[in-house]
Amino acid sequence: MVQSTATAEELRERILGPDGPETWTSSRVSYLESLKASRVMFLEGYDSMLRMIGVNEDTAKVFEPLVIHFLALVYQADLAYEEAQLNGDFEVDLSWRRDMEELLESYGLLDERGRERLDDLQRYFELEGQLLLGEVEVTEESVYEVLSIRSSDIALVTPLMLNLLGTDPRVVEEMVQVCKPLYMLWEIADDVPSYAKDIAAGSYSTIRMYARIFGAERGRVKLEEFRSRLVERACVEIDRISVTTMLMVLASAVPDWLLPVLRRLPRPVLARILKTVARQDKQGRPELPVLIDEK
Structure with a gap:
């Protein structure tokens, strides 16, 4: 459980109480964008994030308006860049960023x-489009750059919530660092079920890019090797984080009844458990599809 200095009442007052500055009246978010953002609330990954930062059901409801609006702005940007890609350019209204x-x-x-x-986040939208349109060469390095910043929205939302909870800044930064390779794994995992649709639609996909760089058979091997390196990178970060952060990450992966037991364990044992969880996480590393050589 995260060590929060903000009480539930203080959090409600800060997020839901005041009418806010005048700038809150100028944002223009469509219903479609809000709807896409609201769907996140029903994803298992969102529940895992809430457990990780120690947010209960009541507090999660307090956060919902803020998180939905923030993610709606992300989808606003996503839709704008998709339209720009169809037009073959990158001239996008940056009102989404100003509102953020x-x-x-x-x-x-x-x-x-x-x-x-x-x-x-802005660089991700731009670079993904440039790769799809051939403005930037598809290489391991360019695909890695996209993947490393693809979860920038979550990398913003998580610290946002932790900071509002009054979490120690050192813990916030540890959480960001240990989660980065895990986010990258989850992004690849997210591409697995949509691989065939991504090919048909010509959409960006890390899996498609690896097939383009290395060919279908070798690309699958190289991507699997890359996923293994990401897991080991997460394990390196685990050795650097505090017990508090270890327990927060474990809270997203183990049942609640086990947490009191884990809190009594020494740091080296916690680290070994967390590394084992990371290495055995099938949800974060589902089986890759058979890759296709696209002509």
Whole structure:
């Protein structure tokens, strides 16, 4: 459980109480964008994130308006860049980013790290389109860059919620670092069930890019090797984080009844357990499909 300094009442007052600054009235989010964002609330991954940061059902409801609006702005950007790709250009209205900045700033959370993550999110949208349109060469390095920033929205939402909860900044940064390789694994996993549809639609997919770089057979082997390296990178980060952060990550992967037992274990034992969980996580590393050589 995360060590929060904000009480439930303080959190409700901060998020739901005030009417907010004038900038809150200027954002224009469509129903479709809000609907796509709301669907996230029903994903297992979102529940895992809530468990990881120690948010109960009541507190999750307090966060919902903020998270839905933030993710709606992400989808607004996504739709805008998709339309730009269809037109063969990258001229996109950046009002989505300005609205995000104003939202974060209104809660006092637009710090240097927040701006860097917004830069990553914008860079992700732009680079993905450039790769699809052939503006940037598809290489292992360029695909890695896209994958490393593809979860920038979640990398923004998680610290946002933790900071509002009053979590120790050191724990927040540890969480960001240990989760980054895990986010990358989850993004690849997310491409697995949609692989055939992505090919048909010409959509971006890490799996498609590996087939393009290495060919179908070798691409599958190389991608599997890459996933293994990401797991080991997560294990390296596990050795660097505090017991508090270890317990937070474990909270997303084990039943609640086990957490009191884990809290009594020494740090080296916790680290071994967390590494085992990371290495055996089939949800984060589902079997890759048979890759197809696209002509």
